Amino acid sequence: MAQLDFHTFFRRLEKATSIKSQQDLATALGVNRSAITQAKRRDAVPSKWILALSRQFGLNPDWLEFGKGMPQRAKADAAATASPAHATHSEHEQVASIPAIATVPKVYARLCAGGGSFDVEAAVVEEHIFRQDWLARKGKPGSMVLMDVFGNSMEPEIREGDMVLVDQSQKDIFAGSIYAVGLEETVMVKRLERKMGEVVLHSDNPDYSPIQVRGDELESFRVIGRIVWISREYR
Numbered sequence: 713m714a715q716l717d718f719h720t721f722f723r724r725l726e727k728a729t730s731i732k733s734q735q736d737l738a739t740a741l742g743v744n745r746s747a748i749t750q751a752k753r754r755d756a757v758p759s760k761w762i763l764a765l766s767r768q769f770g771l772n773p774d775w776l777e778f779g780k781g782m783p784q785r786a787k788a789d790a791a792a793t794a795s796p797a798h799a800t801h802s803e804h805e806q807v808a809s810i811p812a813i814a815t816v817p818k819v820y821a822r823l824c825a826g827g828g829s830f831d832v833e834a835a836v837v838e839e840h841i842f843r844q845d846w847l848a849r850k851g852k853p854g855s856m857v858l859m860d861v862f863g864n865s866m867e868p869e870i871r872e873g874d875m876v877l878v879d880q881s882q883k884d885i886f887a888g889s890i891y892a893v894g895l896e897e898t899v900m901v902k903r904l905e906r907k908m909g910e911v912v913l914h915s916d917n918p919d920y921s922p923i924q925v926r927g928d929e930l931e932s933f934r935v936i937g938r939i940v941w942i943s944r945e946y947r
Contacts, residue, residue, distance in 0.1 A: 716777050721757045724776055728783040729769045740768060742814030742844045742853035746836050760841065764812050812844040816877065818858035850940040851879035859892065865915040866890070866901050874944050876901065880937035885911070892936040895925065901939065
């Protein structure tokens, strides 16, 4: 069976839902706009998107994916009930029990937890799946990205090779929280403390001294986002 192309998928959503733009679609799925752009470029639609949108908007998954039946699931179920020949327990009737999911892009911007500089290149290398309600409890799903960490300045809390979830919508500094920050061309993971006329970057590893950002340096300092989750692969 032919794979659903992005154009057909989007036209069906426009017809049956309030989604009228790619940004609307990204918001509904809880993903970054870049994920939509990539799907359009590949002219392919992840099956998890079909299930998530069917659940969210009460759509008939068969219609959304294959154009079969009626757009709304309630109407499709009613039609099936009226016809004994089709009165079977469809797997799509279980969609309502499937938690909504969201994809978070992992970007090629390894976060420095040491002292070296890094050439930041915000290119999406892969996507990871999370429960949307879990992400929503952490922050704003559409603003989240995953990044790798290297260096040992934040050990033992964050180790080299860990992957962190960064919510780019959380830029306000709360003392003691861990953030991804940029200073000139360096991207780092640090605990932040705001003082009069300066921002102090603290490492958990006592071998690293605090970094004081003040004066003209503040112009090249930026908070990328707060670290809301850490993933570690045991070796």
